[in-house]
Amino acid sequence: MTTRSNTHGGRRVGAGRKKGSVIKEPTTVMRIPESQKPVITDFLAAYRCRQSTPLQGQTMVFERPLVAPAKRSWPLFSSKVAAGFPSPADEHVEKRLDANEFLIDDEEATFFVTIQGYSMSESGLLPGDKAVVDRSKNASIGDIVLAVVDGEFTIKLLAKTKQGGPRLLPSNQSGEYKPIEIKDGMQFEIWGVVTGSFRRFK
């Protein structure tokens, strides 16, 4: 008598949907490139995470606003004395970097404008950049200035003509932008000196 192997048909170990699976819909099998396995694994982990939260669909993140701490003054003598080991970094606490400090000298005299067009592109001013304009500075030849010519604002390099009159030069060699000569009878004023600029990519 030969005993019939019991390996055909019936239930197999490890087959079917895994216990604890949160995929609540029919599943399918798919061949994927081996190199992409981690990506798919991550995707599924994220998918399971979304499925297992009670909120269907999007998970929402609530951030609690930080209430700015009021300035506090500490008593000179306090009954509690911290008796831990002093932090070796205590003496080296410095103020964190602040972009304003880098860009602005005199807050009261500083204004921002948005750059339009490419006339100053070779000085690094591109469309959409914010230029920092400081009115407290005195403009010298070679400075980038925000000028007013006949009631119109323009940002250009300040230069001189041979006769010593003011001249405004674009910072773009393409020939698309012409220098502006300030002739007699034209209204001309230097509104402020451009001291810097900034831009965001994201």
Added chain:
Amino acid sequence: MSRNIALIDVNNFYVSCERVFNPKLAGKPVVVLSNNDGCAVARSNEAKLHIPMGAPWFKFQQMANEQQIVALSSNYALYADMSNRVMRILNQFSPDQEVYSIDECFLDLTGFQHLDLLQYGQQIRHRVAKWTGLPVSVGIGASKTLAKLANHCAKKRSEFDGVCDFNQLSPSQLNRLLAELDVGEVWGVGRKLTLKLKAQGIQSVLDLKQANADTLRRQYSVVMEKTVRELNGISCLELEYAISDKKQILSSRSFGIPVTDMNSLVESISLYTSRAAVKLRRQHSVARMIQVYIRCSPFCSGEAFYGNSLMVALPMASDDTRVLVKHALSALKKMYRPGFNYAKAGIMLTELQPKSGQQQDLFALNQEPKSENLMTVMDVINNTMGRDTLQLANQGFKRPWKMKQEHKSPSYTTKWGEVLTVS
């Protein structure tokens, strides 16, 4: 030793702010209109010939068009920022500063005697003009009242070139100058007082200066006596360095369109109340009373007029927007009559008291600590993320009744999206 008190103010402040960012307005007649484009609240020198101060705009609109007068809606965000810049620059010239209004401040220059104050005044004018683009005038005198008058002379008389120091004039020179000034120019002498003083023969500032202070105190008040002493170079009014808390907070606006329905009134009253509540909390006060008013336009002839106002006493003083709005709306519901075209609504918080040290009510519910936390969070969010980020729903969102500001310039200094674009 006589005092050196300076009063510095910006010439035609609102118009000057607009001109800094719009150079095309230079030399043109310009007016700035009050909220809802109602009346002219600031005029350039060129416009002063045609438009009286406070002129209702609808009466002058046609003439303004003919004269090519540029009319702008008020841009208070811009004016407030420019004002702060000016005040901080002026503070560099003396540590003793009293900011008196949005466009003027007193500086105590006593102790600067070693300097030529005329020259110092010119330095002040130059720095403010260079740093902000705004023209200022400087008046210096032995008292606040004299400083105010000196400032008036600095503005009105070109020979002073924007700086007038009464302390550098001889007594006879000063008196000649004061004889030419109308008594109505004196600080604190309004229209009614001017008429009364003139009726008893006091026509010029010099007449008032030479009047008997004791007699005037009996006839008028101790304030008038102080004014006379101040005109005589005796300083009676000290500079007030700390901004004193407001005794009442008002928030009201005209509507951009005639409003008839209750819902729009509810939205506007809720909005004005919450604006006032923010100011209330900023000065750490609480309010005991709230007054609400609604009215039709007094200018629409032929339409039925209705206007009313009501005071509500709160069960206990509060600074909670929700509590204040609830009581304001209950007053509104009592006053509202259908069938009218309402033009304006407003609220006023009164009987303000400091938040700390309040008398608690033994029998009533006292303000919960929860309320304080909620209001703090709301203020912090709105401060960092913009006004009305968190608001009561009944302030409305579309607000079709919002005031008209058809000619408002951009917020050049307070919104990234609205700064000047330059090529």
